[in-house]
Amino acid sequence: MSTISSALMRRLLNLYPLDIAHSQLMRLTYPFALPEGEVKLHVKAVSGPMCFDPNTFLGRHLYFMGTYEPICLSRLRRTMKPGMVFYDIGANVGLYSILAGKLVGEGGAVHAFEPQKKLVAQLKRNIASNGLSNVNIWEAATSSEVKRDKLVQLSSTNTGQACLTHGDAEGLEQEEVSCVTLDSMVAEGKIPPCDVIKVDIEGAEHEALKGAEGILQERPPKAIFFECIDEHLGRFNSSAEELIGFLSSLGYTLEYARRGKWKAFEKERYLADGSPPDFIATMG
Incomplete structure (x- = not known):
């Protein structure tokens, strides 16, 4: 057509x-x-x-x-307030960053992390086109340790489906990227602690949050939006059960999105619902 x-x-x-x-x-x-x-x-x-x-x-x-992900964006609108700080982990072209930047206003800040050069270029143009001076872009991946690594493009039609090196990456498009931890970024004074995090990085969500464990313990964010797909987490020797358990152990209450509604996490019901991928963890 x-x-x-x-x-x-x-x-x-x-x-x-x-x-x-x-x-x-x-x-x-x-x-x-x-x-x-x-x-x-x-x-x-x-x-x-x-x-x-x-x-x-x-x-x-x-x-x-x-x-x-309209249900997540609707929840983000209800969660973000003027003056808040938002981390966008896996910012892609900036959908969450732009919305959050407008919600937090001039008194707030957004820190967008995106390692793919092509997406960073689009992200910068999108932030500028929306007149946002409160969005800071970091061309880096987030992980559990500071290092250099290879980012592997798993799909030619889904630029969001890129992840840090795992298993056999022969024949796949790759680029070398810097990896940072959120804890080190805060400790070095590069970013302030945040109020809300969104993390969607193709299975490395647990790795990124382990790299923020100090923040999560000392000044826990009010909410964490995250993708939780067991198969993807397995690329990094984790699982949905481990990630959910990690956040629960820190005192977070978990909900997952299904058919336009948020449901309180209960393992049996979650499995019966087909293990939906979109979660929010809230504190207090």
Whole structure:
């Protein structure tokens, strides 16, 4: 189908007001051709312009729906207050960073961590296009130790599906990146402790949070939005059970998103629900 048809479908789907059934609606878009290369469009989730590649997984959602993970973004809007500090771990092209930057205002700050050079370039343009001076971009991965490592691109159509070296990476696109720990960044005075964290880094979520254990114990963030996929966590010798147990041991209450609602985490119910990936851990 033509890109003219895809533009019409985009206008129609951008009118959809609910946080549910987005995956089902996205299936309607599969036959539609998309513009090649980068586009710059108004994205309703951030009420502002963003540049992105519509032929990536995230880009397709932004193009047609004007949002991604809407239930998480809605919860973020209710959580963030003016003056807060937000860490965006795995910032990609800046969806969460832009929204958080607008929510915290001039008195707050966002620290966006993204190791992929191509995405960092788009992230910088998106922050500038939205006139945000309170978003700080760090071209680095977060881990449990400070080091240099290889970032492996696992998918040619999902730029968000890149992770630090694991197993056999032969034949896959790679780039060398710097890895930092959040604890070391705070200890060195580069960033302040935060109020809210979002971490979505293809299985390295537990590694990043272990690198923030000092922060989590001494000045625990109010909320942590995180992806929890057992198969992905296994790349780094962790598991959903270990990550959930780690946060629970620090005093966090966990909820997961399913069909547009947040459910209190109970292992049996979570497994029965098909182990949904999107979580929030809250303190107090």
